[in-house]
Amino acid sequence: MNRVITIRQSVMEADEEVARRIRDRMGRDGRLYINIIGSPGSGKTTLLESTIRMAPEFRFAVIEGDIATARDAERIAALGVPSVQINTDGGCHLEAHLVSRALESLPLDTVDILFVENVGNLVCPAEFDIGEDMKVAVSSVPEGADKPLKYPLLFSQAKAVLLTKTDLLPYVPFEMELYQGDLERLNPGVPLLMMEAPSGKGMDAWIALLRMWLKEKRG
Amino acid sequence: MHELSLVEAILESLIPMCSEYGIEGKVKKVHLRIGRMRQVIPDVMRFAYGVATEDTVLRGSVLELSLIPLRLSCPTCGAEWQGDDPIAFLCPKCGEKNVKTHSGMELEIESMEVEQSDESSDNDPAVRHGGR
């Protein structure tokens, strides 16, 4: 005869506790903390670069998550913004304890908005709470219009969805109605922003969202 | 491939529990509740568990996964439905956008099944449980 020991606890219990501590701290200080999630090469770092250039009203800090290299953190540092690189060494997503360690080397006192650029991946980063205020999904036109339905967790949880590389719409087949329809069922009413890095189209709407979220955060 | 991270987190909780309860090497089964939204592939998870437990006190135990459907309800019209094929968070009756999620997000260690031995039957740890 076997007996059963009831446990009933979250699998990620320990890391969720770290995430809660990060969230408390950022909440207390009124700093906005955004987790940017999208596939490899979808334009996440480009978005952050443009945001830094075009929104001097905010003081930013950036944590870059990549499997290897410090290239993305260097791109951010080149713009004079404090940045830390986390290398996950094969890990396909960031976890709260990694972010917590990275936070120690950022001058948080002088930050309005903290971005974490998660490891390029539409699946795993959506699973792990890193203490952020919100997840923002980034997907690009050449990846195709079926991404929301194929990666429902991310697209259903995102507080905003950025469709990047819309300058490529004339060249790449992309079923916009399918994308919008699926997104509306997964995440009714979520803001969908069309972004075009070469011309800067979409940046005004994005910066307006940041402004609104920061205001909400500061009550 | 976050299944491996999940397995590592499970071992981080369970291994200390095994020594606390004195059940090292006696665990037969670990039961998880996984919501349909969690993108966990059961075979990948079981395989990762097998590999990760090999040199631990959980060696030889098997992972059992219950997949929990996505259940939703509408606060406006009272409709209740299962929203996972395809996944949608929109009331099918009245189109309400703010629907309530009842299940489908679980990622829980439910229980362990342990080989019963004579000495351990008295101070049965089944009454104890960690977390909530």
Ligand SMILES: Nc1nc2c(ncn2[C@@H]2O[C@H](COP(=O)(O)OP(=O)(O)OP(=O)(O)O)[C@@H](O)[C@H]2O)c(=O)[nH]1
């Ligand atoms: N045409 C076009 N190209 C873009 C746009 N945004 C980014 N790119 C290009 O897409 C490539 C990848 O951009 P990144 O910003 O490095 O993408 P990422 O998501 O940070 O990539 P990883 O961090 O490696 O996952 C670069 O060559 C960018 O110049 C856009 O709006 N239009």
Ligand SMILES: [Mg+2]
């Ligand atoms: Mg990048």
Ligand SMILES: [Zn+2]
């Ligand atoms: Zn993964």
Ligand SMILES: [Zn+2]
């Ligand atoms: Zn309804």
